[in-house]
Amino acid sequence: GVLPFVVHNDTGATLVKGTVVYVSGLNGNTPEVSLARANSSSTMPAYGLVEEDIANTADGTVVTFGSLKGLDVSDFGETGITFSLGDTVYISSSEAGKLTNVAPTGEANFIQNIGKIERASPTTNMTIKVGGSGRTNATPNLNDGNFFLGNGSNQAVPADFTGSIDSHLNQANPTDGYVLSW
Numbered sequence: 675g676v677l678p679f680v681v682h683n684d685t686g687a688t689l690v691k692g693t694v695v696y697v698s699g700l701n702g703n704t705p706e707v708s709l710a711r712a713n714s715s716s717t718m719p720a721y722g723l724v725e726e727d728i729a730n731t732a733d734g735t736v737v738t739f740g741s742l743k744g745l746d747v748s749d750f751g752e753t754g755i756t757f758s759l760g761d762t763v764y765i766s767s768s769e770a771g772k773l774t775n776v777a778p779t780g781e782a783n784f785i786q787n788i789g790k791i792e793r794a795s796p797t798t799n800m801t802i803k804v805g806g807s808g809r810t811n812a813t814p815n816l817n818d819g820n821f822f823l824g825n826g827s828n829q830a831v832p833a834d835f836t837g838s839i840d841s842h843l844n845q846a847n848p849t850d851g852y853v854l855s856w
Contacts (some may be wrong), residue, residue: 681735691707693772694765720765722736752768752769759793759794761775774818
């Protein structure tokens with residue numbers, strides 16, 4: 675079975691079966707959903723996959739856990755991606771509502787594994803085991819040459835290694851009892 679929840683679509687278009695969505699608002703007591711995309715904090719984290727097409731202004735269901743069957747890769751798959759049995763699926767950073775088997779890269783993108791391919795063939799009747807909804811990685815991507823540095827709010831933020839070291843070296847005060855040199 676699956677664990678679905680009732681949602682409302684007010685996106686202006688039909689939400690297609692298998693597309694990945696996030697909670698974007700509230701319609702009365704029903705959560706509104708829109709297409710998730712890993713390149714924006716306003717469209718993440720994703721909460722599940724659309725169980726059946728949901729027309730604009732209608733209610734439908736989203737699966738947060740379980741096997742979602744009868745999926746057509748052209749509806750949910752990122753352009754150019756070929757899925758295989760056992761692939762982990764991630765929220766796409768390049769196409770809203772789509773899934774990929776390649777984790778997004780770069781600091782601007784979030785990483786969210788939302789399931790695995792349980793049936794890959796035929797591509798018009800695939801199955802995804804949905805899991806991992808509602809959260810992204812606590813440690814995000816990190817660009818080449820950067821590291822995490824604590825800020826004034828005691829949070830880890832990306833910092834450029836050379837720039838951060840140079841900044842600290844320039845602040846060094848010989849009266850502190852130490853001298854840094856290269």
